[in-house]
Amino acid sequence: MSVEPTPIDPELARYIQDHAGGRDEVLRRVEAETAAMGDFARMQTAPEQAAFLEMLTRLAGARFAVEVGTFTGYGAIRIARGLTEGGTLLCCELDPEHAATARANLDAAGVGEQVEIAVGPAIETLRALPQDPQIDFAYLDADKTGYPDYYEELVTRLSPGGLLAIDNVFMAGEILSPEREGTIAMARLNDLILEDGRVESVMLGMADGLTLVRRIPG
Numbered sequence: 001m002s003v004e005p006t007p008i009d010p011e012l013a014r015y016i017q018d019h020a021g022g023r024d025e026v027l028r029r030v031e032a033e034t035a036a037m038g039d040f041a042r043m044q045t046a047p048e049q050a051a052f053l054e055m056l057t058r059l060a061g062a063r064f065a066v067e068v069g070t071f072t073g074y075g076a077i078r079i080a081r082g083l084t085e086g087g088t089l090l091c092c093e094l095d096p097e098h099a100a101t102a103r104a105n106l107d108a109a110g111v112g113e114q115v116e117i118a119v120g121p122a123i124e125t126l127r128a129l130p131q132d133p134q135i136d137f138a139y140l141d142a143d144k145t146g147y148p149d150y151y152e153e154l155v156t157r158l159s160p161g162g163l164l165a166i167d168n169v170f171m172a173g174e175i176l177s178p179e180r181e182g183t184i185a186m187a188r189l190n191d192l193i194l195e196d197g198r199v200e201s202v203m204l205g206m207a208d209g210l211t212l213v214r215r216i217p218g
């Protein structure tokens with residue numbers, strides 16, 4: 001027997017967003033300023049997903065976290081807030097203007113000192129990290145064609161029991177009939193994760209689809 005999920009229509013989606021916890025004044029200002037960026041605004045992590053990221057970071061007891069794709073820093077603020085005492089977040093962002101906006105927003109949120117922003121192609125930043133398992137929490141949210149490569153660099157560095165959250169796994173529904181390059185890469189990754197004996201995973205119907213991957217200890 002298959003269980004039919006509750007369809008999320010726009011009204012219910014708004015209700016979910018309105019019930020995302022922990023949206024203080026700074027986060028609401030970042031939401032408003034990001035919304036004013038027009039088309040770009042779609043890139044921002046959804047409020048309920050960002051709240052979830054903060055909770056996951058806290059549940060993972062993360063001392064070191066990595067975000068791939070930072071934009072205006074909305075998700076980064078929440079990840080940084082979930083870090084354990086003395087923990088740090090490394091953000092990878094290609095665009096210097098986005099990185100500057102994120103820096104200002106992270107500082108305003110009071111987490112600036114815990115966050116380093118590496119400006120440049122994320123793959124170079126990730127490959128320059130030490131090989132040993134050290135990442136307790138990672139959030140993958142950048143160019144989709146790069147996802148399989150980012151996945152490999154992140155999973156090899158996940159600490160035992162460490163978590164990786166992967167955004168946009170539905171590709172706005174295109175994942176069911178992949179044609180564009182980014183969707184093909186995502187479909188390849190979604191299948192690859194199921195076969196990857198290093199991890200356990202769950203795909204969640206949140207926002208544009210979020211897969212949680214946990215590195216199996218041992």
Ligand SMILES: C[S@@+](CC[C@H](N)C(=O)[O-])C[C@H]1O[C@@H](n2cnc3c(N)ncnc32)[C@H](O)[C@@H]1O
Pocket residue numbers: 043044045068069070071072073074075076092093094095098120121122123141142143146
């Ligand atoms: C969907 S947005 C990230 C949203 C952000 N995580 C948030 O919480 O709002 C994707 C970001 O990835 C960045 N990006 C794209 N290609 C990249 C690359 N090769 N390396 C690093 N960042 C990249 C874009 O500039 C953009 O800011």
